[in-house]
Amino acid sequence: MGIKRDSPPLTRSQELWLLACAVLTLAPGVAHVPAWLLAAAAMALFWCAAIWWRRAALPPRWLLSFLVLAGTAGVFFTYRHFFGKDPGIALLILFLALKLLEMRRLRDGLAVVFLCYFLLLTHFLNEQGMDVAGLTLLALVVITAALSSLAHAGRHVVDHLRLSALMLAQAAPFMLVLFLLFPRVQGPLWGMPADAYSGMSGLSDSMTPGSISNLSLSGEIAFRARFEGEIPPKPQLYWRGPVLRLFDGRTWRSGIQQEKVSPGGTATESTVRYTVTLEPHNKPWLFALEMPLAPPSGAIVSREYQVLSKTPVRSRLRYDMQSHIGFVPGADEAETVLRRHLDLPGNNPRTRALAEQWRREAAQDEAVIRRMLDHFRMEQFFYTLTPPLLGENSIDQFLFETRRGFCEHYASAFVFAMRAAGIPARVVTGYQGGERNPVDGYLIVRQSDAHAWAEVWLEGKGWTRVDPTAAVAPNRIEAGLASAVPAGEPLPFLVRADLSWLKQLRFRWEAISNTWNQWVLGFDPQRQRELLSRLGMRQPDWKAMTAAMAVLCGLLLLGLTAWALHRRARIDPVQRAWNRLSRRLARIGLARQAWEGPADYTQRVAQARPELSPALAAIAGLYIDLRYGKLAGKEARRKLRGMIADLKIPPSQ
């Protein structure tokens, strides 16, 4: 209680600083907070602002205690426990918001400031984008300025901000050294607790009508690719994802994946090399152009030419790939495997009958395929993002009644019909196309580029890609989704072709955040090694890095100290001696107040410690003559220093 009583009350400007702190601290994390907590925190902030504005009294303690209990119960009912990242952050947010309602004294202000610093760090557990980093930096400046306002009440806003910026600028070199040299472990920059992977979107390993068209409404980035050399033309950009073989009449699923015995092949002229930066999607598959040659380290190529990572992709992943465009694999596929690609459930009789009829009329498999594609092309089929719902015999319904569908409908119907006609076939999902960012040359593939197509096995050729969507809506393959969908259909805002200035802006923003991803978030052990060896560090192991880190930090500290000493040297030597006296007297609790003049100060000290009075009077007399009178000269200054050094201060009783 002693500290509490001594702690001075907060001034109005300090309260305003703290309020600003809390708002800016909470802002970057808004997207990850439960709605009720967000509303509660906003209300607490408004309440606090209203109290400030109207100079009203703070709420009583019993009310705050009740709010704490209610909020804690709310957190418990939301998460069912108090462990882990999300409940922890929620509790911190709750306490910060409520602490604002009991800001009375300096001590409470300090609690708010440190809570803000801590809470700011937690935002990076959810998101590490450049926008969050920018907001965090802004909040950091303001929180530090608030800390300055707590320490130096009554100064001007600009002074606080300047001090804050100065302190952060002094910290920046240390941050840089730690960032570059702190030994990295393979894995994400931030160790994530287990509940961190909710809410990642992407392709799944099953496909029902509607699953891809839902994805198509998202303008989120799925991955970026940087090609060595030219980007292949759009119709060749088939990014292979999950291969789906099992069908139960409604849903396509992938079977068990096996590693390919002899992965890859030989690089030929049509080999493209590229680097993919994949956004996390919490699934093991990686995307590669058809057909992938060799897997990146830590991944395999399956027998179905799917690239699979050994662990789900939970943080942004960068990998180098080589693909052989136009390569047709599986000419020597085993009979048992092929038979598995003919399995069909017993429903959809009309499609079955149609396919069997085509089979009877055509001699070759290719002719059946052509019949099917012609059927799509000639009859009144429509490509749409909002197809009607389908019932039990989904394929019959689609082919003969609704005739409106998205790529998954066409691929699904096509593969079904092929199997019914006795041709081994499977559905391949992935992404088709992409968009080149003219700013940095990266190819951006979005969730809206998600696509499904088919593969049929042809005697003597192998697994051949057939894209039935191309028959219905050739624009989808040539130019992208936006030009293929009829006007008026919903589209992700950023995929629209109009609004070209917006598009330019988006390209720029995405290029900047890509740089951020590549160089800041993607600064992994490999990049670290590269950089250090370029800087002349031969064998950068963790010992060498730690040593370098220690040396650099030491040098920085030395530099900053020298700077501080240099600044101090600009203070008048007389004043420095006087400050020294104040520091010495501070040990017996008699420090000089910043605004206290020399006569007042010596009088106060003499009153408290009469035995010091004669010596102090002499010191103060000399100091006053030197500082405020006409006396000058080295000799007098030295005498003053000597007198202050010789002053005997007996410890207080």
Place this chain on the structure above:
Amino acid sequence: MPYSPIDETIRHAGRIVLGKERQIRLALVCLLARGHLLIEDLPGVGKTILAHVLAKLLGLNFHRIQCTADMLPADIIGVSIYDRNTGGFQFHPGPIFAQLILVDEINRATPKSQSALLEAMEEHQVTCEGETRPLPDPFFVIATQNPSHQIGTFPLPESQLDRFLMRIDMGYPDREAERELLGGADRRDMVATLQPCMEPGELIELQRTVREVHVSEALIAYVQALAEHTRRSPEYETGLSPRAALALLRAARAWAMIDHRDLVLPEDIQAVLPAVAGHRLHPASGAPAASAADTAAALISAVPIP
């Protein structure tokens, strides 16, 4: 301690104006710094007596102007009247032609009369019918003012307030001083018996000495820091003007002198700050109105001495 006319003046004045040594010192400082003094307080707390005592002790001739709403500038400055004997106009000087003038209840005068008076204070001369006449030297005005929320007053505008070097308030006497006042002799009689402590011309000499009190670079830096703070802090409507900073230095010099020092300390600035800056600083709108002493105390504690 050697005989000092200033100490003597303070001692004698303190015997009549009881328990108001600070106000006496400030009034004297104001006079020595060649400024004018505004005393703002309720009627009956000793404003007039203070002026009387000072005039008597310093050996100055004394006039009193009691301001009313129907007073004209001519009532202050004087008027030229046609003289039949000489056949010309003869100037009859008004009450302003004196060394120490007490302008009582200045906020009862109309703005027109106020400005005539204040102009004379600023210029140390009056112009009447095209002829400029110098005022006596030393020339010192003590104006009193009732708190301006009283009925029938014309509060002095801020620009006019600036003409006064200092504004002080008297305040009620403390218990002891009041008992002595009530039990003692009539103050007016005591004033009548007072003898001057100074020779004529001695005051002017002292005023000259004030200007020689040493002001160091460090002290100027302190005054600058104070002024700068008031200009940048959001707590004040407007900051201290350069004229106010000059006034602060002038008053601090005089304060150092009556303290028998030939150099100015930060404490001198702090001592005169409430009186010099109190009527020049206005808290920002929205903040609660604070007394001059509180405003000055807040300003002092916010600015470290460089």
